[in-house]
Amino acid sequence: MRVGLVVVSHSAKLAEGIAEVAGQMAPDVTVVPAGGAADGGIGTDYDAVSAAVERADTGAGAVVLYDLGSAQMTAEMVVEALDDPGKAVVVDAPLVEGAVAAAVAAQGGADRAGVARAASEAGGTGEAETTPAAPAAETGAVRTEFTLDNEAGLHARPAALLVRAVAGVEADVRVRFGDGEADGHSVLAIMSLGARKGDRVSVEATGPQAQEAVDRIEALVRRRFDED
Structure with missing residues (x-):
């Protein structure tokens, strides 16, 4: 339920x-x-x-x-x-x-x-906004980079799929594009990055299930965010 x-x-x-x-x-x-x-x-x-x-x-x-x-x-x-x-x-x-x-x-x-x-x-100054990208963590982080191949990029439905993919995973997930960084658990923040098809996006996860979070996101990317 x-x-x-x-x-x-x-x-x-x-x-x-x-x-x-x-x-x-x-x-x-x-x-x-x-x-x-x-x-x-x-x-x-x-x-x-x-x-x-x-x-x-x-x-x-x-x-x-x-x-x-x-x-x-x-x-x-x-x-x-x-x-x-x-x-x-x-x-x-x-x-x-x-x-x-x-x-x-x-x-x-x-x-x-x-x-x-x-x-x-969603109406405050927290998760719904992107922040300047911070330097990558030096230790204990799992990282991946990928080029968006799906038509919608990280807008609306794909952003929601990414958030849903890491929901319940014990990891802090950061999505980076250009000069911006978004909380991987915030659909609005991810959408605000403005990443489109062909853009290069990076993800960094820390925490006990960091690898699981990155694996789930990489699986979404391989499936082109289920747009096929």
């Missing part, structure tokens, strides 16, 4: 679009849109959000994201009214980036707190 997501928006089309994008990143995660008023117009619908939370919770709880203030109020009212309010949590996060980060975290098996944290950090 994985943590589910609910996307609450004043617009049904916006909620559906974001849920679709997040779902592409995490095919085994239940992402439920809850957008628009009961009459089909702009607004939020308590009953629709309530049903979405129930649907998203398949046993591991749900994380709820929202677009504007009144959507937040509706979401919080729904969670407070649950028989067990601990089954769901409303997270203050950028809707698109937060949904993507949360979906990838849920796909990787993170618990509800971990999924919520991934969503909230």
Whole structure:
């Protein structure tokens, strides 16, 4: 069982679009849109959000994201009214980036707190940003370099696949391209590197399972990130 997501928006089309994008990143995660008023117009619908939370919770709880203030109020009212309010949590996060980060975290098996944290950090100054590449570790590191041969490079879905590949592996993974460096566990940071087809990318892993992390990434590269 994985943590589910609910996307609450004043617009049904916006909620559906974001849920679709997040779902592409995490095919085994239940992402439920809850957008628009009961009459089909702009607004939020308590009953629709309530049903979405129930649907998203398949046993591991749900994380709820929202677009504007009144959507937040509706979401919080729904969670407070649950028989067990601990089954769901409303997270203050950028809707698109937060949904993507949360979906990838849920796909990787993170618990509800971990999924919520991934969503909230997507709007901060931490994992979602790249940092200048630091000198490679002198000892205890496993490194690899490869040329991206897949059409999408390290954008969107391939970045999510890389993060999912190292999820649960006990290793710190750093992905480097040009002057930038990204946390290998952050899909947004990897996407921000802007690495495209034909670019040369390096990966460095440290920790007890560093070799396993690098092996998994190299396997993805050989499979062209499953684009064939």
